[in-house]
Amino acid sequence: MSPATFDEIAIIGIGLIGSSLARAARETGAATKVSLYDANEEVRSTASRLGLGHVCDDLKSVCQSADCVLLCVPVGAIEATMQEIAPYLKPASIITDVGSVKESALTAMQAHCPAHVHLIPGHPIAGTEKSGPEAGFASLFRGAWHILTPIPKQGEAYNGAVDRLAAFWERLGARVEIMDAARHDRVLAITSHLPHLIAYNIVSTAYDMESVGEGEVVKYSAGGFRDFTRIAASDPTMWRDVFLNNKDAVLETLGRFSEDLAALQRAIRWGDGDTLMREFERARGIRKAIIEAGQDTDETNFGRNTPDKND
Secondary structure, eight states: OOOOSHHHHHHOOOSHHHHHHHHHHHHHHHHEEEEEEEEEEHHHHHHHHHHOOOEEEHHHHHHHHSSSEEEEEEEEEHHHHHHHHGGGGGGGGEEEEEOOOOOHHHHHHHHOOOOOSSEEOEEEOOOOOOSSSOOOOOOGTTTTTEEEESSSSHHHHHHHHHHHHHHHHTTTTTTEEOOOHHHHHHHHIIIIHHHHHHHHHHHHHHHHHHHHTTTTHHHHHOOOHHHHHHHTTSOOHHHHHHHHHHHHHHHHHHHHHHHHHHHHHHHTTOOOHHHHHHHHHHHHHHHHHHHTTTSOOTTTTTTTTSOOOOO
16 A cells, blocks of 8 residues: 555544545545544544544644644534634644535635645535434545635645645545635535525425325325435535525525526416426436436436335
């Protein structure tokens, strides 16, 4: 096995992403030592029991000797966490995050980041609806995109740190892309944030209708609705922070979605089958492109234990 990318990494936040990072870094040899911290004592205890790495009881202990510190906390907690760890970061270390919103995360971290460390925001396009240290697994990042949004024009040492961080994620199996933070937030607003908002809304609407249907919404839920419920089972704290911190891009995308949805509503009302066919065929083309790009599989009933007879 080739030498580790980092002698020691510090993971702050031992949820799905943090625990998966710990497992992947140890399995691939990307880090010689993995130190972890979580504000929740019970989570720290679980991480110790699972053998995820060296679990610390305070932020100073987890950060002070780390070559790379990874903030795996909700977007809304990034600034406070950065402010707390700033005095303990060693010179030339790398500080990064895994948040789904990059402009606000960058601003929050820059406000407290010491000049002697390299700040490189990042976002792994990977995850499940599960949360907590027991939900993680080493292969989570394998084949997934990891987007880095480095600060432009920072010099040779900083560029070297970006290359090193990219090599770390590639060691975990990820495909690394460099992107401007604002562009990242616009892209993720449509590919991730809006779909989650729609899922939460549809499931909430179904919940309100449950008393009318006398249990039929759950009893006769078809595959499409079940997929929405899976997405809506994601961590509420994380997604609350995502929407509050990427509100401009989300509201812009939501406005466009509302206009397109209104057009489909008109087509249904007026019996405009041509418009419906045109939009449905275009949507099928996007699905085909996603499968061809290796972002999903066309396996029948993928991820489901029972056949869908109602779709």
